[in-house]
Amino acid sequence: MNTVKPNYTRALDLKHGRVDMSHGSGGRAMAQLIAELFAAAFDNEYLAQGNDGALLPQAQGRLVMATDSHVVSPLFFAGGDIGCLSVHGTINDVAVMGAKPLYLSASFILEEGFPLADLNRIVESMAQAARAAGVPIVTGDTKVVEQGKGDGVFITTTGVGVVPDGIHLSGDQARPGDKILLSGSIGDHGMAILSQREGLTFSAPIVSDTAALHGLIAAMLDSGVRLRVLRDPTRGGLATTLNEIARQSGVGMMLHESAIKVNQPVEAACELLGLDPLYVANEGKLVAICAPADADRLLAAMRAHPFGRDAAVIGEVLADAHGFVQMTTRLGGRRVVDWLAGEQLPRIC
Amino acid sequence: MKYVDEFRDGDLAKNIAANIAGEAHAGRAYRLMEFCGGHTHAISRYGLADLLPPNVRMIHGPGCPVCVLPIGRIDQAIRLAREQDVILCTYADTVRVPASANLSLMRAKAGGADVRMIYSTQDALKIARDNPQREVVFLAIGFETTTPPTAVAIRQAAAEGLKNFSILCDHVLTPAAMHAILAVEGGVALDGFVGPAHVSTVIGSKPYEPFADDYHKPVVIAGFEPLDVMQAILMLVRQVNDGRAAVENEFTRAVTREGNLKAQELVAEVFELRDAFEWRGLGSVPHSALKLRPQFAAFDAEQKFKVDYVAVPDNKACECAAILRGQKRPQECKIFGTVCTPENPVGSCMVSSEGACAAHYSYGRFRETA
Ligand code: SF4
Numbered sequence: 001m002n003t004v005k006p007n008y009t010r011a012l013d014l015k016h017g018r019v020d021m022s023h024g025s026g027g028r029a030m031a032q033l034i035a036e037l038f039a040a041a042f043d044n045e046y047l048a049q050g051n052d053g054a055l056l057p058q059a060q061g062r063l064v065m066a067t068d069s070h071v072v073s074p075l076f077f078a079g080g081d082i083g084c085l086s087v088h089g090t091i092n093d094v095a096v097m098g099a100k101p102l103y104l105s106a107s108f109i110l111e112e113g114f115p116l117a118d119l120n121r122i123v124e125s126m127a128q129a130a131r132a133a134g135v136p137i138v139t140g141d142t143k144v145v146e147q148g149k150g151d152g153v154f155i156t157t158t159g160v161g162v163v164p165d166g167i168h169l170s171g172d173q174a175r176p177g178d179k180i181l182l183s184g185s186i187g188d189h190g191m192a193i194l195s196q197r198e199g200l201t202f203s204a205p206i207v208s209d210t211a212a213l214h215g216l217i218a219a220m221l222d223s224g225v226r227l228r229v230l231r232d233p234t235r236g237g238l239a240t241t242l243n244e245i246a247r248q249s250g251v252g253m254m255l256h257e258s259a260i261k262v263n264q265p266v267e268a269a270c271e272l273l274g275l276d277p278l279y280v281a282n283e284g285k286l287v288a289i290c291a292p293a294d295a296d297r298l299l300a301a302m303r304a305h306p307f308g309r310d311a312a313v314i315g316e317v318l319a320d321a322h323g324f325v326q327m328t329t330r331l332g333g334r335r336v337v338d339w340l341a342g343e344q345l346p347r348i349c
Numbered sequence: 350m351k352y353v354d355e356f357r358d359g360d361l362a363k364n365i366a367a368n369i370a371g372e373a374h375a376g377r378a379y380r381l382m383e384f385c386g387g388h389t390h391a392i393s394r395y396g397l398a399d400l401l402p403p404n405v406r407m408i409h410g411p412g413c414p415v416c417v418l419p420i421g422r423i424d425q426a427i428r429l430a431r432e433q434d435v436i437l438c439t440y441a442d443t444v445r446v447p448a449s450a451n452l453s454l455m456r457a458k459a460g461g462a463d464v465r466m467i468y469s470t471q472d473a474l475k476i477a478r479d480n481p482q483r484e485v486v487f488l489a490i491g492f493e494t495t496t497p498p499t500a501v502a503i504r505q506a507a508a509e510g511l512k513n514f515s516i517l518c519d520h521v522l523t524p525a526a527m528h529a530i531l532a533v534e535g536g537v538a539l540d541g542f543v544g545p546a547h548v549s550t551v552i553g554s555k556p557y558e559p560f561a562d563d564y565h566k567p568v569v570i571a572g573f574e575p576l577d578v579m580q581a582i583l584m585l586v587r588q589v590n591d592g593r594a595a596v597e598n599e600f601t602r603a604v605t606r607e608g609n610l611k612a613q614e615l616v617a618e619v620f621e622l623r624d625a626f627e628w629r630g631l632g633s634v635p636h637s638a639l640k641l642r643p644q645f646a647a648f649d650a651e652q653k654f655k656v657d658y659v660a661v662p663d664n665k666a667c668e669c670a671a672i673l674r675g676q677k678r679p680q681e682c683k684i685f686g687t688v689c690t691p692e693n694p695v696g697s698c699m700v701s702s703e704g705a706c707a708a709h710y711s712y713g714r715f716r717e718t719a
Contacts (some may be wrong), residue, residue, distance in 0.1 A: 011605050198468060258359070276394070324715045331362040333396020335712040338691075 006175025006319040012036045024110065024144025024289045037120060037139060038106075041127035046138035048278060056137035061162035064068070066093035075122065077221040078192050079208030080283075082155055083125035088212045088283060089234065090159040091133055095214035096286060098169040098221065098228040099161030104130060106157050107141040110337040111150030122153060133212040134138040135159070138312040145238045148240060167221065171248035175229035179295035183216065184209070184310040185300055186238050190280035200272065204265045211284030216307040220288065222300035229289040232282070239278040239337045241287055244326045255337060259314045279340050290319065357395075357575055365579040366400040367610075367711045373586050381404045381585050382675050384527060386413030386703025387573045393702075393712035395575040397717075398528040405511045405582065409705035411526050411630060412545060414491040415442045416697045416704045419629040420661040421517050423448035426488045429464035429517065430454070433703045434655050436480060437464045438473040439488035440495070442560025442701040447694055449661050470502035476508070477514035494547040496520045496639065497612040503641065503648050508539040515650040518640050521626060523548050524556045525637030529628070530674055537539040537675060539709040541585040542577065544570035550615055552602035556594045572600040579681040617647060626661055629697055630673030672705050680717060685711055 012032060022029035039047055046054040070086040089105065094101040104124065110119065130137050137157075188209040195206050213232065213335055220227065229249075233241035238260070246253055262270075262277045270277045284307065290298050302308030315327075325337045373379060383389055389409045392398065396517055398407065410581055411417050417593055423446050430437040437454070444454040458464035463483075467473055470487065477485035489499045493550045499516060506514045522544055530537060549570045567588035573582035588595065619642060626638030636719040640648045650656070663669060667689070668682035671679035679685050679698065689695035691707050 322715070322718050324718075326715055327393045327396075329575075330357050330359045330398065331395045331400065331579075332359050332366075333399040334715070335394060335396040336715050338711040 001099045012115050012116060014120045014139055014242040019110045019116065019144055021112055021144055021146070024142060031245035032141065034142065034325035037116075037123055038142070039165050041123045041272075042106075042130065042137040042140075043127075044136040044138065045138060054103070056138065057076055059102060060161045061164055062162055063159065064094050064099035065159045066090055066097070066099040067156065067158040068093055069154060069180050071154055072149060072193065073194055074193070075118065075152055077196050077208055078084065078205050079189075080210040081122055081125050082153060084129035084156040084210075084334065085210050085283060086157045087126050087129035087133065087135075087137075088210050090134055090157040091214055092232045092286070094159040094161040095212075095217045095266045096169070097161070097163060097230045098167040098217070098230065098233055099163040100218070101133070101135045102161050103160045103162040104135055104137045104157050105139045106137050106155060109154040109313060110142065110144045110151055111152050112144055112147040114152050119153065122155075124323065129212065133214065135212075135215065150162060166316070169227055169230050171229055171231065171245045174245055174249035174251050174289045174317045175228070175291075177292050178228060178289050178317040179292050179313050180242070180255070180315040180317065181290070181295065181298060181302065182238065182260065182312055182314045183213075183286045183288075183308045184284075185263045185266070186233070186235045186282055186285060187266040187280035188285040189264055191236070191277075193265045193272065193281075194260040195269050198273070200269060204345065205268060205320055206263075209284035211307055213286055213307060216305045218284070219305045220298060223297055224289055225298045225301065227290050227298070228286055234283060235281050236340060237277070237281055238287065239276075239325065240340060242337065243339050245287075245289065245320070246325050249317070250323065252318040252323055253315055253325045254318055255315035255325065257327050257330045259312050261310050261312065278337055288305075292316075303331040353431065362579055363574055365576065365583055369579070369583050369586055370402045370407060372590060373402050373405050374405065374454075375509060376589065377404065378538050379586055380408055381405065381541050381543060381559050381582060382408045382530075382541075383411045383578070384410040384412040384546040385521065385543070385548065386416065386701065387546055388502050388543055388571065388578055388597060388701045389705060389708050390411065391573050391575050391578055394654070395576060396712070397575060398713065400579065403583065405586065407582075408539065408675040410530065410542075410675055411628070412492065413701055413703040413705075414495070415446050415701045416522060416629045416632065416669070416673060417526070418443070418446060418490060419627050420448055420663065422517075422629065424661060425656050425658055426486075426643065427452055427454060427457045427462070427515055428656055429486055429650065429654055430457055430464055431460075433484070433656075435463070435486045435654070436476060437462070437486050437488060438467045438476060439464070440490065441442070441466060442606075443488060443490055444668075445694065445700050446697050447700075456587070468706065470498045474502055474505060474514065477511055480523040480636060481513060484513050484515070486654075487514070487516045488519065490519045491693045492521060492523050492545070493551045493616075496616050497551065498618065500615045503619050503645055506648055508646065515653050516641070517650045518620075520639045521628070522637050522639070523552070524559075524630065525634055526631060527560060529631045529634045529637065531560065531666055532675065534581070539566060540589050541567040541569070541594075543581045543585070544568045544596070545599040546571060546573045546577070546603070549600065549604040549608065551609050551612050554596050554598050554604055554712065555605050555608070561594040561596050562638055566591065567594045567597070569597045570600050570604050572603065585618065587639075613645050618642075621693075629663065629674075630670040641701070664695050667696040669698045669706075679709040687712065
């Protein structure tokens with residue numbers, strides 16, 4: 001009989017335990033946290049190598065790498081949590097480059113005192129999101145900061161993917177005359193977070209749209225349409241994303257407000273708080289720009305995918321030395337859809 | 350959405366626009382002031398200027414609560430936070446208003462001051478309850494709409510015996526500001542007012558009657574939805590054409606002549622008139638702001654911490670004063686869009702999207718490039 005005990009004899013108390021400083025010390029407690037929580041949940045052959053880095057097989061094509069830090073309050077919200085969000089967000093950043101996402105890394109900054117039960121929920125959610133997307137988490141890191149110096153959990157994920165030959169998507173490719181397509185409604189993620197944080201309740205709850213979009217993007221690329229720009233309008237919302245593209249490409253844009261879908265509870269919540277949904281974050285939507293002749297085919301390909309059901313052509317690219325993103329409003333007027341100055345803040349009166 | 354969609358209907362807007370164009374006499378100009386920042390925002394955000402004939406011009410008034418706060422008032426709050434170590438709570442955009450020495454509440458916060466952005470007075474009370482060892486000061490700003498919640502908070506704090514909570518009271522009054530605009534020497538070239546929406550739900554339409562009776566300026570109270578504003582403009586054009594000056598109410602779904610009497614009583618119980626208050630752009634205006642009544646002096650941060658108000662002149666290049674009085678347009682300010690932008694506001698009108706400069710910069714500046 002084997003009488004040599006493992007280094008830690010009592011399992012992690014995932015029900016009542018809390019993160020303490022020893023979990024970040026590099027010692028036994030940290031090894032246990034990694035083994036019993038992270039490695040158990042993410043379980044894959046690369047992680048199982050147990051080294052400081054993951055040794056990955058050779059990949060064909062140009063590599064894409066993207067990284068994203070996630071700081072969310074509340075950590076759990078309608079439609080998701082910081083865990084799945086951190087997986088989806090980075091997969092999308094890789095995928096909008098036209099790449100097939102292959103691997104993720106995950107780095108955790110935990111605050112002393114954080115309940116292990118919550119951490120377990122978050123890690124499980126990450127693991128499930130990564131499995132569903134077919135993109136394993138192959139390496140990671142954990143640090144613990146003293147109480148009061150963090151906000152529960154911060155997660156940084158990095159993703160690697162490969163772009164097949166012949167695909168070149170970039171924010172500087174938009175040309176006057178091109179069509180601008182949007183995959184669905186805007187503002188769902190940001191307002192799900194905000195309404196929960198502010199304790200607002202609506203007859204229909206606002207659910208985050210967090211999702212991995214690489215499947216939709218693959219379908220779009222497979223349609224044979226030549227895409228010029230793809231981007232996911234996360235923080236700063238649709239308005240910020242379009243302004244970034246306009247600046248990169250040196251063009252202007254004209255949007256049509258009536259073509260941009262905003263779900264009713266989102267619109268109501270925005271109204272209540274004095275926010276403009278154009279600037280509210282999304283986590284499962286994308287913007288695509290293509291040549292005008294390709295727009296119908298691209299739209300059909302998007303609509304055929306569950307994450308693109310509500311896709312629409314929302315505007316055109318214009319030649320404009322000032323780089324204005326403009327919009328014809330529902331009322332028939334015109335306005336600039338500007339960069340946001342700082343954070344979008346609720347109205348006072 | 351119920352109660353919103355019907356006020357944003359594009360076809361209806363075109364109908365009203367056609368009526369305005371048809372009824373406005375080509376030979377005359379209609380200079381209409383929307384007093385309220387909420388209207389300024391709606392006009393810009395929906396591009397309503399495009400729907401109006403060129404001789405119907407909207408002039409932005411002083412009704413943006415952060416625009417009218419003078420530098421000295423923000424300085425006062427910054428001094429409290431930096432020198433007296435209080436937790437300073439305030440609403441939204443107030444944190445970005447430029448103050449002296451290149452500071453704002455946001456910059457003071459970055460420099461270590463404990464400044465917190467809150468959504469309601471209840472948040473401020475909670476912070477005070479949670480931090481009994483710290484002094485919590487709420488920078489209370491805004492027109493008649495935000496005053497009742499402050500009054501509620503003061504009454505609650507008094508009832509709870511909360512010792513570490515006080516307010517820096519900068520609540521101001523709409524009718525007094527409208528008087529100040531109309532009383533300008535030599536008169537102002539204004540043909541009428543789009544009257545405030547939310548403010549009027551509290552004070553009612555009655556306080557505007559002197560503007561119609563004594564100054565002969567029509568007032569049409571309107572909601573914040575774009576169609577409300579369009580309809581109010583049409584009603585104003587009609588009054589001007591008829592040579593009438595009356596207070597009319599487009600916003601009947603929320604506003605009565607008497608207003609919300611309960612809210613008015615509440616405010617009267619907690620606050621009294623200040624003899625005078627300095628506004629950015631309008632200077633010192635008599636009986637235009639509120640202070641706490643003597644029985645609530647314990648909650649008055651100005652008395653508790655002895656932070657006197659020191660008037661500070663605006664930046665020399667800044668035209669906010671003329672803009673808030675309706676005498677100039679944002680693009681007529683020399684530093685508009687160059688030195689003064691929403692990222693680096695020099696004047697207060699560039700801070701909130703309800704401010705005339707920020708609204709024009711953010712939504713309308715394409716018009717100058719045409
Ligand atoms: S552009 Fe800036 S400085 Fe000029 S009036 Fe407007 S806010 Fe004041």
